[in-house]
Amino acid sequence: MTATNRVKATIPSAIRSPSDIVLCSMKLKEGTDRKTLSRFGDDVWDLDPVIFHVTARNAFRTIDFTDIVCPVERLTAKEYIFAWLNERLPDRTGRLRPLSARAALATLRQFMAFVREREGRFDAALIDQDLLDAYLALQKKRSVLPTRVGACLRPAAQLHRLARFLTHGGLDFVPWNGTPIFKVAGCGGRPYENMTPRIPEPVIGGLLRWSLRYVELFSTDILAARDELDSLEVAYAARPRYARRGSVEGRLADWIERRRQAGRGIPVWNEPERMGGICDAIALDQRLDGHV
Structure with a gap:
């Protein structure tokens, strides 16, 4: 405000x-x-x-x-x-x-x-039914649908x-002694009875039997499957954070492979011994065929 x-x-x-x-x-x-x-x-x-x-x-x-x-x-x-x-x-x-x-x-x-x-x-306080009737007549003179008059x-x-x-x-x-305003406006009423054709008894009977079968026979298995799925989802959400991204070794191997496919090398120390022999270990690793 x-x-x-x-x-x-x-x-x-x-x-x-x-x-x-x-x-x-x-x-x-x-x-x-x-x-x-x-x-x-x-x-x-x-x-x-x-x-x-x-x-x-x-x-x-x-x-x-x-x-x-x-x-x-x-x-x-x-x-x-x-x-x-x-x-x-x-x-x-x-x-x-x-x-x-x-x-x-x-x-x-x-x-x-x-x-x-x-x-x-x-x-x-100045409004009476005669004034409302005059307003209704004014609206009906307009070139609009009865639904708009009702609005x-x-x-x-x-x-x-x-x-x-x-x-x-x-x-x-x-107003208008309680008559619905859309009826006052001239809108056609809708039938309250459901006019949809009745579903044939053999059809609805088969659907009902299978519905009961789900409740009586399959419901136990459905609920058991639901419980099992819930437990799996909980276990998956609670897994260690590092497991979601893979191991360090696997991620390093993927990164090196992407650089090799791109024709790029890996920045290393000119003196491997200063890194405790890590560069030599990577270069001689059989998994990478020595290509680093």
Whole structure:
């Protein structure tokens, strides 16, 4: 967190502290220093420490609130994204994926701009079902697929779902009486029944018999082989260090052979006796045929 990354907020959050870590509930990349993580008080959040997709675009690795001029909208947006990223609620919606945070902020800002244009300012207390229906009609007039319309309706559902985590409050009513937003947008529903053709009984019967055979007959041998492999791997890892690289004699012979093939000699003393006869011993060694 740096001084240049913080914009003085005119409205403090009643829910979050400026020092709250944005990625507090997520698994971090190995080696990440928690002291460098983005804080709620920052207006640019770095999400890269929790994005493990190596092909993800850099633009999706940060989320920027500095362009939101209105302090109420900026605070609402930050609390909205923070809560959706971290809060575990007893429903099926789940938490926001870090890679989707940028898109979530964009759709929220689009919705806030619509409310501001209609009501003169953004205030969740001014939103009612009629206003949501008008926003739905506006989205359906666009040349986009129903799935995109549904994505644009998410802020309405999330402002109700995350209302208790927003200083200025969220929607105090259930949008569209609880109808799923993608159904409201006109997306076709999916059948809940599994329509995959049934596996023929002779086929599944044979597979089941062999599965039981593995458990009843082969499992003992499989577990024994696993134990033997584990013991061999432990013994291999515990072998002496020099054994991993071969003996000194063998490595010296390999080195001399490589130099001989390259047409190079070996630097030796002109007076072998000063080395205790080592040069003579090497030259007369039968393994090297005297070629040194």
